[in-house]
Amino acid sequence: MRARYREVNTVYKRRYAIRIALLHPSTYQASLTSLGYQILYYMLNALPGVFAERVVNDSSPPRSIETGSPLANFDVILVSAAFELDYPVVYSLLASSGINPRRERREQEDPLIIVGGPSPTANPQPLYHIADAVFRGEGEKLVEPLVEALASSSSKKKALEALASAEGVWIPDLKEDARIVVVEDLDSSFHPIRQIQSLDVEPVWGKSLLLEPSRGCDKRCFFCLEGAISKPRRERSLSTLKRIIDEGVSVNCVNKVAIYALRPFGSPQGQKLLEYIIERGLEASIPSVLLEDLDEHLIELMKKAGQKTVTIAPETPVRALQNRIGKTYAREKLLEIARAVRKHKLSLKLYYMIGLPGESIEDVKAIVEEVKEVRNIVGDFQKIKVSITPFIPKPLTVLSRAQMDSPTSLKLKTRMLKRQLSEVVGRVDVYRISDALVQYRINKMGKSAIYLIEELARLGGTSWHLLVEQRIRKETSGGLEELG
Ligand code: SF4
Structure with missing residues (x-):
């Protein structure tokens, strides 16, 4: 119906x-x-x-x-x-x-x-x-x-x-050498002012005006698909953004601006935009922020804009692995942000990746140790959420040719993390291994992926997840003790 x-x-x-x-x-x-x-x-x-x-x-x-x-x-x-x-x-x-x-x-x-x-x-x-x-x-x-x-x-x-x-x-068989095209001048490109506003269904971040201040990311982390295909990082001017906000909140009857950007504070303009949103008496919804772009003042502004959670993706606490994935940070910086989060009574969401090339079980355990340090600063364990995602080698990224960790190894690592982190923080989310594997396989298979796609379509979402999960569970049964 x-x-x-x-x-x-x-x-x-x-x-x-x-x-x-x-x-x-x-x-x-x-x-x-x-x-x-x-x-x-x-x-x-x-x-x-x-x-x-x-x-x-x-x-x-x-x-x-x-x-x-x-x-x-x-x-x-x-x-x-x-x-x-x-x-x-x-x-x-x-x-x-x-x-x-x-x-x-x-x-x-x-x-x-x-x-x-x-x-x-x-x-x-x-x-x-x-x-x-x-x-x-x-x-x-x-x-x-x-x-x-x-x-x-x-x-x-x-x-x-x-x-x-x-x-x-x-176009299959006709033109298979198309290069990727991007909008050159984001400032003059179209941005909808009127946007679909549902009267019954609440979007995840609430009723708001979607605002895209920038597009792309200049960090070029070796694993990141979005960073690899959307470049260079481009911005809309502050005057354009102010106009979109002024007209947009009025015609959409909303009092919240949902910022839509891979790197929202990649230039000083990000902070000016947030200041404008606060000045206008509006709220903001802010996506994941790069650790190096954050400081206490920005966290204070986020709080003023009604944001409840600061989201960061440290990925891995191990320096050798950070170098391998092209995304580094200093532990002290993370702890400084944890102190600011506590001071402003916010929550913290941390994204980590497992299954990185050359990763040992000690490297995975280091995630638990780092999260414990953060929790000790934030104090209230309920205010910390951790999300664990398997590394998937994606096409066009620097790590596209890396091997994906085996399902057995990923399952054991996620089980261990889930068990140990649940004692430390309020919530632990684990990305489904079967979802990660399917993404990897589809890319690797190229044109023959049709056979897998057809099989998955025939089984339907729930059934194929169960099938893959059952297979992994069978392989991993009894292996948990080795990981401690
Ligand atoms: S900073 Fe984030 S969005 Fe930018 S390349 Fe790295 S992972 Fe991707």
Whole structure:
């Protein structure tokens, strides 16, 4: 059955020549927090003759939010795939909509399927048998060539041929050497003022205006996919940001600004922006902050802006491993931040990675020791959360050719950390090993990933997680004692 959402700032059109479905293979709630998705929605709908509708993974078969139309009714399906785990979901959503997920088996009259997002940008190969095209880059750069190609072509084949001349468009068998394209001048690029505001569903960080002060990251950590594909780091000017805030909070009737950036305080402007938000009497939601960008004054400002938690990703406390992943920090800096967090009565969330190349079990135990030191400063163990993620070698990163740790080893390490850290902090989240393995395998398999994607789609999310987890559990049973 079709899900209905009560929201404002939805776009409806009566007359149009081109219909585009923007497929977000996740929940409606997740789609509300994706600024890239909303940028495409409003940019496309600003064009005369184009009607772009949103489709999320909320029913089978899925239907558009605006008019309840099935995917098969659209000229184009533009898929936003954040990571490889979205591919089996897209496969299933297409199949349930009566569209053959296999590109070679689709007909000329089927919609054109174009996939974009961080993972397809880094490695389009796994989508070879599914997508008619993959867009490698930032979505804004696709809008004009796509609409021109559709408007000037009488068939899907001709539209694809026209699209082949556009930068960033990767087309199986026709053009497989597309380079990644990014927006050069972020300050003058489109930023939606009116944004989708749900009347019933609360986004994870609350009702807010999504604001993108900067894009990309200049740190180039050796494991980071986002840093590898979105470069250089670009900023919007403070005057532009102030204008977006002034108009945006008013038309969206919100009093919170959700900052959307990989490195929000990578230049002095980040702090000035936060000061402006406070000056305007608004609240801010701030993402993970690079440790070297933080100081006590910034934490004080975050508190004034209503932020409850400071999020940092130290990744590993071991200097040799820090050097290997290209992200270093001094322990004293982390402890200084812990003191500021305590002083301003905030919570602290720490992200660590395990399974790093050359990592020993002692290196993993060092995470527990570091967290204990931090906890001793913060005092209240309930105010600390730790998140553990396995290292996944991602394409285009410096560590793309590194080996992923074995499932058995990862499982033993996560079990040990979960057990020991649970005695030290209020909450420990562990990323699912099966999710990490699937991402790694899909990338490694390249064009043959279709077999794995099909298998995962057939099993469905819950079943394949159980299957992989069962297999790992069988291999690891009894091995925990060795790790102490
Ligand atoms: S600082 Fe963060 S966003 Fe930037 S490259 Fe490193 S991990 Fe990626």
